[in-house]
Amino acid sequence: MPQLDVNGLKIEFDTFGNDSGEAILLIMGLGAQMTTWSPEFCEALAKHGHYVIRFDNRDVGLSTKLDGARSPHQMRYALNYFMKVPLGAPYTIRDMASDAAGVLDALSISTAHVVGASMGGIIAQLMAVHYPQRVKTLTSIMSTSGARGLPQARRDVMQHIFMKRPKVGGRNALLEHSVQSMKMIASPGFPRSEQEWRVLLSASLARSYYPQGFQRQLAAVVSDGSRVERLKKISRPTLVIHGREDPLVPVACGVDTARHIDGARLEIIEGMGHDIPPQLIDKLTNLIASHVRDSA
16 A cells, blocks of 8 residues: 655555545544554445545554654553653654645645544544645544543453553464454444454454554543633534444544534444444445535
């Protein structure tokens, strides 16, 4: 796949559809590769006449890894939470929003409809705040405003996903851990079989496995804090999509995101957790395409 030069980094990307269509920029979440936006999802958007772009964020997939950049120690997280001591993240979500804008620059695209999932939703939000001239519409999926007091992830999910990865057992142990992680957060109303998860996650691990990037991206998310006041500045047409059964980023987080963006439309999907199951591709892409058309 091709790469772009963005902010001194190499950013892996690919595209779907005809470049004469209006661009949709897809931004994926914490530690997730661009391939988490499935080809079926991207092709469904392209069938609506869009030029669809997906890319690997910095520190994940086949984009540049910031080797040597240190993640904050666990004690630093506690000091940040209880005493508001700066976390000292090696880069910020705004830096990642600059990367996303840089992808458009490198492709000579002036404006795009920006769609982000989970951490990618946070990046998309900050694109709409800091680069409003580049954003035609914003779609924030299974993301959050970051406001204090919002419900947290289910405890067992937190303990599993944010625990240290297996150090023994090789790729098989990593695959087992990854499958268990996804089964915990996946959509209960639209289940996938164990074999489906194994095929998907085996391919992901074969493409790239880089837990250090996950830790640095997590630090960027935590250090960004509450975006409530920044969300109030967003003027672009906004769609917020959230799963009713999301155990990682509870639905209240999506409700709060929409509440702080003037005119935002909120769509809560029954049975959806913290993934994009094949059964929901048509529904989600139709929602996004309708949002884009309605903003014209």
